[in-house]
Amino acid sequence: MHRPAPTEDINEDDLKVTDPKRAAAGPKAVLVSMERGFAEAGVSRTLRSMLRVNQHGGFDCPGCAWPESITGARKPAEFCENGAKAIAEEASARTVTPEWWAEHPISVLREKTEYWLGSQGRITTPMIIREGETHYTPISWSDAFSTIAEHVNATTPERCVFYTSGRTANETAFMYQLLARSLGTNNLPDCSNMCHESSGSALNPTIGIGKGTVSLEDFEHAEVIFVVGQNPGTNHPRMLSALADARKRGARVVAINPLPEAGFFGFKDPQSVSGMLGKSAPVSSDFLQIKVGGDLALFQAFGHLILEADKLNPGSAVDHEFIASVTDGFEAYKEARATLDWAATEEATGLTREEITEIAGLLIKSKATIICWALGLTQQPHSVPTLKEIINLLLLQGNFGKPGAGACPVRGHSNVQGDRTMGIWEKPTEQLLKALDQEFGIDSPREHGYDSTETLHAFEKDEVDVFVSMGGNFALANSETEILEAGMQRAKLTVHISTKPNRSHVVHGMTSLILPTLGRTDKDDKHQAGAQFLSVEDSMSVIHSTQGRLTPVSDHLLAEPVIVARMATAILGEDHIVDWRAMAEDYDVIRDHISRVLPGFEDFNRRIRQKNGFVLPNPPRDSRSFATDIGKGRFTVSPFEALHAPDGHLILQTMRSHDQYNTTFYGVDDRYRGIKDGRRVILIHPEDLRELGFEDRELVDVISTFQGTERRANRFRLISYPTAKGCAAAYFPEANALVHRDLVARESNTPGFKAMTVRFVEHTGQPGPTLNS
Numbered sequence: 155m156h157r158p159a160p161t162e163d164i165n166e167d168d169l170k171v172t173d174p175k176r177a178a179a180g181p182k183a184v185l186v187s188m189e190r191g192f193a194e195a196g197v198s199r200t201l202r203s204m205l206r207v208n209q210h211g212g213f214d215c216p217g218c219a220w221p222e223s224i225t226g227a228r229k230p231a232e233f234c235e236n237g238a239k240a241i242a243e244e245a246s247a248r249t250v251t252p253e254w255w256a257e258h259p260i261s262v263l264r265e266k267t268e269y270w271l272g273s274q275g276r277i278t279t280p281m282i283i284r285e286g287e288t289h290y291t292p293i294s295w296s297d298a299f300s301t302i303a304e305h306v307n308a309t310t311p312e313r314c315v316f317y318t319s320g321r322t323a324n325e326t327a328f329m330y331q332l333l334a335r336s337l338g339t340n341n342l343p344d345c346s347n348m349c350h351e352s353s354g355s356a357l358n359p360t361i362g363i364g365k366g367t368v369s370l371e372d373f374e375h376a377e378v379i380f381v382v383g384q385n386p387g388t389n390h391p392r393m394l395s396a397l398a399d400a401r402k403r404g405a406r407v408v409a410i411n412p413l414p415e416a417g418f419f420g421f422k423d424p425q426s427v428s429g430m431l432g433k434s435a436p437v438s439s440d441f442l443q444i445k446v447g448g449d450l451a452l453f454q455a456f457g458h459l460i461l462e463a464d465k466l467n468p469g470s471a472v473d474h475e476f477i478a479s480v481t482d483g484f485e486a487y488k489e490a491r492a493t494l495d496w497a498a499t500e501e502a503t504g505l506t507r508e509e510i511t512e513i514a515g516l517l518i519k520s521k522a523t524i525i526c527w528a529l530g531l532t533q534q535p536h537s538v539p540t541l542k543e544i545i546n547l548l549l550l551q552g553n554f555g556k557p558g559a560g561a562c563p564v565r566g567h568s569n570v571q572g573d574r575t576m577g578i579w580e581k582p583t584e585q586l587l588k589a590l591d592q593e594f595g596i597d598s599p600r601e602h603g604y605d606s607t608e609t610l611h612a613f614e615k616d617e618v619d620v621f622v623s624m625g626g627n628f629a630l631a632n633s634e635t636e637i638l639e640a641g642m643q644r645a646k647l648t649v650h651i652s653t654k655p656n657r658s659h660v661v662h663g664m665t666s667l668i669l670p671t672l673g674r675t676d677k678d679d680k681h682q683a684g685a686q687f688l689s690v691e692d693s694m695s696v697i698h699s700t701q702g703r704l705t706p707v708s709d710h711l712l713a714e715p716v717i718v719a720r721m722a723t724a725i726l727g728e729d730h731i732v733d734w735r736a737m738a739e740d741y742d743v744i745r746d747h748i749s750r751v752l753p754g755f756e757d758f759n760r761r762i763r764q765k766n767g768f769v770l771p772n773p774p775r776d777s778r779s780f781a782t783d784i785g786k787g788r789f790t791v792s793p794f795e796a797l798h799a800p801d802g803h804l805i806l807q808t809m810r811s812h813d814q815y816n817t818t819f820y821g822v823d824d825r826y827r828g829i830k831d832g833r834r835v836i837l838i839h840p841e842d843l844r845e846l847g848f849e850d851r852e853l854v855d856v857i858s859t860f861q862g863t864e865r866r867a868n869r870f871r872l873i874s875y876p877t878a879k880g881c882a883a884a885y886f887p888e889a890n891a892l893v894h895r896d897l898v899a900r901e902s903n904t905p906g907f908k909a910m911t912v913r914f915v916e917h918t919g920q921p922g923p924t925l926n927s
């Protein structure tokens with residue numbers, strides 16, 4: 155019943171281009187998801203998993219962190235096309251066995267794309283490769299753990315790094331950070347460093363919590379909803395129904411993006427009859443086609459216009475009472491926004507004064523505004539000031555702690571927010587470390603560890619001996635692919651706790667282990683205490699349980715908490731002060747520890763068994779209070795800033811196609827954008843194409859420039875596309891080789907994945923990128 159794994163890899167010459175779509179989802183989406191599921195996993199596994207996704211007692215969709223309703227009824231199938239693809243990918247009945255590894259030398263695997271690697275299937279057996287060997291070979295679990303212990307104990311804790319990808323459940327994450335800290339390091343980089351770190355860096359000092367302040371129900375009350383730097387049709391499809399419902403009851407939904415993404419214009423709800431008949435409901439009422447990096451200027455202009463309107467009619471646009479009672483810094487903000495350089499604003503945003511003024515008018519009138527954002531705002535040098543500017547706008551109009559209002563950073567990985575709550579952070583608070591020390595009798599290190607960017611630097615400088623990766627694909631996800639891959643290959647040991655083969659497995663350290671693990675959909679019942687469940691936190695701070703029911707593809711897979719516990723006892727000794735075995739045996743034991751260490755998790759084991767889980771405390775949302783160092787919400791003043799490309803250059807952003815989950819490709823069809831069977835493309839405005847002297851579909855090499863240095867990535871095809879002028883777009887991770895390691899967001903250190911300066915040259919046919927750092 156299953157489709158065999160593809161033997162052919164992507165052939166970029168097969169590329170087909172059609173017009174971009176104007177609506178998302180619909181019957182086609184359901185068809186695609188079912189087809190994909192049946193082909194990958196077979197009919198029975200697909201139906202069994204699809205019916206349990208996001209249901210009470212079921213498992214949390216591994217697709218994204220958009221919440222499910224905790225008050226209203228859930229639809230019978232709370233999934234979307236891309237969630238279904240994520241599930242099919244994991245529920246795959248194809249397997250990657252020791253025989254498969256024996257047939258595929260590393261030298262061959264290094265030539266494959268992520269599409270080919272990932273579609274081979276689920277890894278069935280622990281595997282090892284040692285220096286000088288050409289193939290991975292099987293290893294027993296106990297020998298694998300002894301190998302890790304030998305390497306870790308032969309070096310010092312600060313030369314060990316423990317990376318986490320955001321699918322990791324709460325309980326696993328808690329144990330994993332405890333392992334790192336018991337060993338003596340805070341080297342706990344995670345995918346969040348490359349994702350929403352800028353959001354945390356902006357929100358913590360201004361509103362006293364690094365998370366969003368809305369719940370799903372707020373979408374039923376908002377008058378205005380902004381969707382900024384986000385492509386929900388592909389990356390958070392279930393969000394479209396909340397937006398379409400809001401629109402239906404008269405809310406204004408404003409999309410701000412350099413690309414006219416399909417989901418903004420229409421949504422064919424696969425859960426409704428009219429949607430399935432292909433009728434599309436409107437989503438956004440307004441679309442501002444902003445230049446990449448122009449958002450700071452735009453939000454400053456909105457602030458200026460709101461203040462101006464309020465000057466004419468005090469109290470009409472600004473919530474003075476809120477400002478006086480719970481905020482600080484308003485006068486300085488007001489002064490900074492008193493004047494506006496319209497020419498500079500129009501230049502930075504690519505928008506006209508009229509367009510900006512019209513949308514500001516919506517804000518001025520609105521009594522309840524939600525501002526949503528994602529990576530379009532987090533991966534630029536000035537991301538943190540941009541997001542602080544959003545907070546200024548929300549503070550200005552008192553949009554906290556009232557129905558229909560607040561900040562909504564839309565997270566990525568399904569548990570990326572929970573991992574941070576559990577202590578996966580290279581800069582832990584003293585409060586957390588003290589609580590851990592008290593609970594476990596350990597002596598946590600106080601020195602901060604590496605984030606993902608610092609880990610890249612450490613690899614480059616040969617300062618990493620052991621790299622352990624809890625999920626994820628660090629080599630491809632980060633910047634500067636070539637330097638990173640070379641550095642990883644010089645590490646003494648890399649350990650990949652994974653479900654499927656990926657690039658990081660084949661650009662491995664001198665010794666490398668692949669430890670296959672259970673996924674979200676898999677049953678975890680090999681415990682004396684009976685079948686176990688785990689928990690996750692969604693984008694809106696709801697903690698709920700997740701439990702897979704599928705029979706694992708192999709008897710050799712271990713659950714992630716079991717892997718962490720066995721790794722910990724191997725490294726720290728059987729007699730270590732922490733009872734790792736008890737935690738791995740019964741996850742209630744982990745949750746009991748968590749309930750005593752982390753505020754908000756009191757009585758965790760009882761509350762996690764409630765039908766909808768429970769909501770973590772959120773002071774701005776719950777009580778209009780701000781737990782900042784000054785006990786108030788903080789206005790901030792940031793200078794005007796935008797991205798500027800010199801003559802002959804454009805600003806390049808990187809984004810996801812409709813057929814990928816980060817570095818995993820489900821297929822090669824970016825359906826909504828009309829790009830099929832190829833990924834090495836640059837979407838470019840037709841006038842830029844002409845001005846730069848190139849033709850549509852022409853093959854080019856791309857050169858990125860940063861502080862006098864150049865990076866080169868070859869053989870991309872230019873595609874004429876309705877993006878904002880002056881800006882181009884390419885897919886992640888193909889373009890990551892172009893991102894200089896020092897191109898990062900200030901304060902958060904998040905790579906500038908959406909802020910490269912590039913130019914194009916005729917394709918020379920020279921293979922491989924060239925570097926001069």
Ligand SMILES: Nc1nc2c(c(=O)[nH]1)N[C@H]1C(S)=C(S)[C@@H](COP(=O)(O)OP(=O)(O)OC[C@H]3O[C@@H](n4cnc5c(=O)[nH]c(N)nc54)[C@H](O)[C@@H]3O)O[C@H]1N2
Nearest residue numbers: 236383384385389446447528529530566567809810815816
């Ligand atoms: N199917 C699927 N779902 C996913 C993922 C996936 O890969 N596939 N990934 C998950 C993860 S980890 C994450 S973090 C999220 C990511 O979710 P998104 O943030 O939606 O992901 P991107 O594809 O990076 O899209 C960024 C959007 O920002 C826009 N943009 C780029 N630069 C700017 C700018 O300067 N200003 C503005 N206003 N907009 C800009 C781009 O045009 C694009 O529409 O999705 C999660 N969900």
Ligand SMILES: Nc1nc2c(c(=O)[nH]1)N[C@H]1C(S)=C(S)[C@@H](COP(=O)(O)OP(=O)(O)OC[C@H]3O[C@@H](n4cnc5c(=O)[nH]c(N)nc54)[C@H](O)[C@@H]3O)O[C@H]1N2
Nearest residue numbers: 319345349625626627631651652653654656816817886907
């Ligand atoms: N240029 C550019 N680069 C980017 C971005 C961008 O927008 N542009 N986005 C950044 C963002 S937002 C993120 S979040 C990072 C993503 O970075 P990562 O989280 O490191 O990467 P993923 O591709 O999500 O990881 C996929 C791998 O996870 C493993 N996996 C899947 N499910 C499980 C599981 O249940 N358990 C375990 N143990 N392993 C599992 C599989 O082996 C799979 O190959 O990339 C970042 N990189």
Ligand SMILES: [Mo]
Nearest residue numbers: 345349566567
């Ligand atoms: Mo992400």
